[in-house]
Amino acid sequence: MAVTEVERRRGKLAALSIAAMVILVGVPLWWKTTQTYRAWLPVAQINELAKLQLQLSADVEVVFARGTATPEQQKKVPVTQTQDEDHAVDEDTTLRYRHETRYRTATVMEEDALKQPTAAEADLSLHRLSESPCGSLVIYVIPESSSLLPENVNVYIGQRRTALLRIGAQMKVGKTLKQLLAHLEPRVKQILQVMSFSHNDITAALSDRVRFSPDNKESIADSMRAFKSSPGYEITFSLLNPDPKSHRLHWDIEGAVQTYIQPLLTKLSPVANFSLDSQILYYAMLGVNPRYDSSRSAYILNADSLAHVINPVEARLGSNAASSNPVLNFLLYVPDAHHSPLYIHDHKKREVQTNAFHSPRWGGIMVYNVNGFYQTGTNFPVDVNINMAKVMGVFLAQLRLLLGVQSTAPPSSFQVAPCGSSGLADWELDRLMWSRSVENVATATTTITSLAQLLDQIGNIVINDNIAQQVSSAVTSLQLAVAELEVGNLGFALQYSKEAILASEKAFFDPSLLHLLYFPDDQKFAIYIPLFLPMCVPILLSLLKIVSEVRQRRREKQAKKD
Amino acid sequence: ILTQTLTLVVHFCLVFQDSAGQFFSSGHTNNWAVLVCTSRFWFNYRHVANTLSVYRSVKRLGIPDSHIVLMLADDMACNHRNPKPATVFSHKNMELNVYGDDVEVDYRGYEVTVENFLRVLTGRLPPSTPRSKRLLSDDRSNILIYLTGHGGNGFLKFQDSEEISNVELADAFEQMWQKRRYNELLFIIDTCQGASMYERFYSPNLMALASSQVGEDSLSHQPDLAIGVHLMDRYTFYLLEFLEDIHPASKTNMNDLFKVCPKSQCVSTPGHRTDLFLRDPGSVLITDFFGSVRKIEITMETINLTDPIKQMEENSGNDVQTENNTYVDQLPVSEIIHQKPKQRDWHPPDGFILGLWTLILLVFFKTYGVKHLKHVF
Numbered sequence: 001m002a003v004t005e006v007e008r009r010r011g012k013l014a015a016l017s018i019a020a021m022v023i024l025v026g027v028p029l030w031w032k033t034t035q036t037y038r039a040w041l042p043v044a045q046i047n048e049l050a051k052l053q054l055q056l057s058a059d060v061e062v063v064f065a066r067g068t069a070t071p072e073q074q075k076k077v078p079v080t081q082t083q084d085e086d087h088a089v090d091e092d093t094t095l096r097y098r099h100e101t102r103y104r105t106a107t108v109m110e111e112d113a114l115k116q117p118t119a120a121e122a123d124l125s126l127h128r129l130s131e132s133p134c135g136s137l138v139i140y141v142i143p144e145s146s147s148l149l150p151e152n153v154n155v156y157i158g159q160r161r162t163a164l165l166r167i168g169a170q171m172k173v174g175k176t177l178k179q180l181l182a183h184l185e186p187r188v189k190q191i192l193q194v195m196s197f198s199h200n201d202i203t204a205a206l207s208d209r210v211r212f213s214p215d216n217k218e219s220i221a222d223s224m225r226a227f228k229s230s231p232g233y234e235i236t237f238s239l240l241n242p243d244p245k246s247h248r249l250h251w252d253i254e255g256a257v258q259t260y261i262q263p264l265l266t267k268l269s270p271v272a273n274f275s276l277d278s279q280i281l282y283y284a285m286l287g288v289n290p291r292y293d294s295s296r297s298a299y300i301l302n303a304d305s306l307a308h309v310i311n312p313v314e315a316r317l318g319s320n321a322a323s324s325n326p327v328l329n330f331l332l333y334v335p336d337a338h339h340s341p342l343y344i345h346d347h348k349k350r351e352v353q354t355n356a357f358h359s360p361r362w363g364g365i366m367v368y369n370v371n372g373f374y375q376t377g378t379n380f381p382v383d384v385n386i387n388m389a390k391v392m393g394v395f396l397a398q399l400r401l402l403l404g405v406q407s408t409a410p411p412s413s414f415q416v417a418p419c420g421s422s423g424l425a426d427w428e429l430d431r432l433m434w435s436r437s438v439e440n441v442a443t444a445t446t447t448i449t450s451l452a453q454l455l456d457q458i459g460n461i462v463i464n465d466n467i468a469q470q471v472s473s474a475v476t477s478l479q480l481a482v483a484e485l486e487v488g489n490l491g492f493a494l495q496y497s498k499e500a501i502l503a504s505e506k507a508f509f510d511p512s513l514l515h516l517l518y519f520p521d522d523q524k525f526a527i528y529i530p531l532f533l534p535m536c537v538p539i540l541l542s543l544l545k546i547v548s549e550v551r552q553r554r555r556e557k558q559a560k561k562d
Numbered sequence: 563i564l565t566q567t568l569t570l571v572v573h574f575c576l577v578f579q580d581s582a583g584q585f586f587s588s589g590h591t592n593n594w595a596v597l598v599c600t601s602r603f604w605f606n607y608r609h610v611a612n613t614l615s616v617y618r619s620v621k622r623l624g625i626p627d628s629h630i631v632l633m634l635a636d637d638m639a640c641n642h643r644n645p646k647p648a649t650v651f652s653h654k655n656m657e658l659n660v661y662g663d664d665v666e667v668d669y670r671g672y673e674v675t676v677e678n679f680l681r682v683l684t685g686r687l688p689p690s691t692p693r694s695k696r697l698l699s700d701d702r703s704n705i706l707i708y709l710t711g712h713g714g715n716g717f718l719k720f721q722d723s724e725e726i727s728n729v730e731l732a733d734a735f736e737q738m739w740q741k742r743r744y745n746e747l748l749f750i751i752d753t754c755q756g757a758s759m760y761e762r763f764y765s766p767n768l769m770a771l772a773s774s775q776v777g778e779d780s781l782s783h784q785p786d787l788a789i790g791v792h793l794m795d796r797y798t799f800y801l802l803e804f805l806e807d808i809h810p811a812s813k814t815n816m817n818d819l820f821k822v823c824p825k826s827q828c829v830s831t832p833g834h835r836t837d838l839f840l841r842d843p844g845s846v847l848i849t850d851f852f853g854s855v856r857k858i859e860i861t862m863e864t865i866n867l868t869d870p871i872k873q874m875e876e877n878s879g880n881d882v883q884t885e886n887n888t889y890v891d892q893l894p895v896s897e898i899i900h901q902k903p904k905q906r907d908w909h910p911p912d913g914f915i916l917g918l919w920t921l922i923l924l925v926f927f928k929t930y931g932v933k934h935l936k937h938v939f
Contacts, residue, residue, distance in 0.1 A: 033909065306858045
């Protein structure tokens with residue numbers, strides 16, 4: 001049958017229009033509908049944060065009491081000096097420590113306060129005069145003749161943010177202010193190492209960003225012992241009574257917690273939230289058999305067997321299932337009547353005074369012997385009231401260690417005041433806040449940068465709006481935290497760093513970010529070919545036919561011309 | 563028993579170990595274990611028995627239930643075809659019941675999916691997930707991951723309907739490393755062609771063991787004629803025999819673990835991968851991963867507390883603070899009652915629909931004029 005020109009034309013137009021539909025409408029439609037929704041992330045700012053340049057500033061005031069500076073020197077005071085110390089931790093992280101030291105003379109009221117008989121009372125009256133803001137320090141320089149400090153002690157570190165420094169006898173009349181300041185500088189630096197942030201602490205806090213091997217063994221043990229920064233902690237006090245037939249134990253845990261532990265936790269509230277619970281476990285054995293030592297007529301637990309005590313007990317402890325905060329367990333074990341008294345020996349076979357031990361990132365166990373409270377012939381069960389002050393003293397010390405409050409031992413000529421009733425000195429809180437802020441900033445920056453990297457690498461993950469918002473708020477908080485650290489506002493810096501870490505963790509651990517969308521290439525072909533091949537083959541073939549016809553006609557035209 | 567424990571205690575006393583030295587040998591403070599059995603159906607009894615036996619050993623060596631995430635894809639103990647209900651045996655002649663009465667299964671049945679497994683590893687769980695279903699590890703945790711089931715070259719089959727590829731697994735471990743969710747990780751897999759699953763790892767501090775190389779099948783050990791199925795796989799059987807000799811204080815290291823189940827016993831060739839691991843395998847103790855030996859420090863200080871205990875004021879009756887506790891909406895009631903059909907995204911039509919339309923068009927052109935069709939073809 002002869003095909004007319006019109007019909008052929010119509011056919012060509014049909015083929016061309018179908019092809020045009022497919023290409024102009026179909027392909028963009030397919031692209032749009034198979035695209036994953038990815039909200040905009042501030043990638044440029046995140047890359048900026050990957051290079052962390054932290055500056056920590058602390059204000060130090062050095063006050064000269066009467067007898068430490070000559071009148072000529074006193075005329076030149078007040079004077080402010082700024083010291084910068086730069087450290088490059090690795091290629092992405094640099095640290096700068098800035099101390100702004102202000103030198104001045106003591107006021108009349110401070111002189112009166114320094115006339116107190118003991119250093120502790122002087123500290124208290126100085127504190128009443130003025131309260132230093134968070135993160136700053138005041139050092140009072142007292143003459144050698146002062147009777148505040150005993151003979152071999154040159155520095156007294158108070159419970160708040162003050163220290164007393166005794167100058168040596170080398171100060172003679174006639175030295176210039178510069179020499180005086182130069183003489184003081186190393187001593188002041190020593191004090192700052194103890195009371196303010198130190199390079200060891202800060203680099204330990206950066207361990208999330210920088211995996212490094214520190215040169216001294218103590219700091220590895222320190223970094224492994226303390227819990228990592230977390231917005232909240234759960235503390236559980238457990239009383240283990242393996243022998244209820246013999247001992248009926250009474251412990252006023254509520255009152256003890258309120259009196260001894262709560263002040264510390266309230267003081268630490270800018271750092272983290274704490275929730276407390278307590279329980280009593282009956283018939284809970286230790287799991288390790290102690291050895292009887294006839295020379296001391298007591299049962300002994302060796303340091304090596306202590307490691308095996310915790311596991312059998314832990315299974316029975318239970319935990320608060322509502323939150324995923326780290327748990328600190330404090331166990332008070334009262335040995336049964338047949339194994340009393342029970343003492344713990346350290347590695348050198350000496351008796352441990354506290355009769356307690358702790359495990360890094362877990363908690364502490366104390367053994368409390370009650371056999372001294374009753375005679376052997378009494379009727380069992382015996383009522384025993386536990387001395388909570390003694391128990392809480394040990395638990396408080398362990399809690400300080402586990403939270404990372406403890407610092408390195410100060411030099412020998414230093415005397416550190418015992419921490420007050422709250423269990424924490426103000427300068428210790430400052431140190432903790434410095435290291436926590438730095439740790440939070442470091443962790444948040446690594447989280448955000450690795451999240452950005454991950455989302456960039458895997459193109460198939462859907463980024464919802466809420467994730468983008470969390471990331472943006474984390475970035476803003478981080479920038480604010482770094483700015484506040486630079487200025488020296490420790491409280492605000494810690495708060496912003498906490499917000500940053502919360503937002504970044506929320507963004508990173510969002511349940512919607514799971515990618516199950518890894519398709520190997522052969523699977524992609526296997527899916528698309530049955531869908532698109534039957535449609536594309538006729539279109540392609542018709543287009544080819546059109547093209548070949550056009551070419552043939554052109555050749556004919558050429559031939560006709562020639 | 564008393565003399566035995568006494569001699570053990572004496573043995574402990576004789577072993578002198580410096581506390582700082584104990585810290586550096588491994589660098590971890592806690593142990594976690596993720597044990598997964600991925601196959602269902604009665605004839606895959608041995609996979610469940612494998613996982614439960616490893617669970618038993620790990621518990622015996624000290625890891626508590628709160629630190630073990632146990633995922634079993636099917637319930638063999640209460641299966642209708644189990645002639646001995648409520649038991650799962652791992653040895654012929656029913657010598658050892660590994661199910662017992664204190665098994666804590668965290669993910670069971672249809673909850674064991676690739677998605678849930680990856681969520682557990684990466685920590686991306688919905689906020690309502692309870693603590694027992696989470697892997698709450700930190701940067702000082704050593705994690706043991708044990709997978710068993712049916713696998714192939716580069717994938718592991720879950721629930722007979724989906725699979726996890728080695729690339730996804732390697733990416734999950736990389737995400738764990740980025741977030742510092744582990745200190746060191748030991749990965750053991752007992753499937754056919756298991757070595758392909760650890761080929762793609764690229765994160766540091768990973769050590770992997772597999773029961774067979776690429777192209778080899780992992781074989782099962784022994785059938786039990788009473789129960790009617792194979793009870794265990796060979797590699798895990800010999801692995802467990804090896805672990806029976808380990809006690810919490812033993813000093814056996816990883817090199818001995820690599821020698822478990824040679825070709826003569828296993829028929830397949832077990833493989834291992836240690837190039838990503840920073841420490842020398844000879845210095846890594848088995849108990850670093852399979853057990854949970856705690857580090858201990860003696861408390862030297864105490865704080866002198868002199869205040870008497872405050873008497874609690876009696877304010878229980880008057881101002882009882884009522885806190886509004888909220889928890890994440892899991893199943894809002896209104897949604898259950900008035901369920902509207904879920905709005906699904908628009909997808910381009912399926913191949914079947916396209917084919918059907920093509921057929922209709924062809925028939926149309928056939929009946930109404932072939933000549934129109936000739937323009938297309």
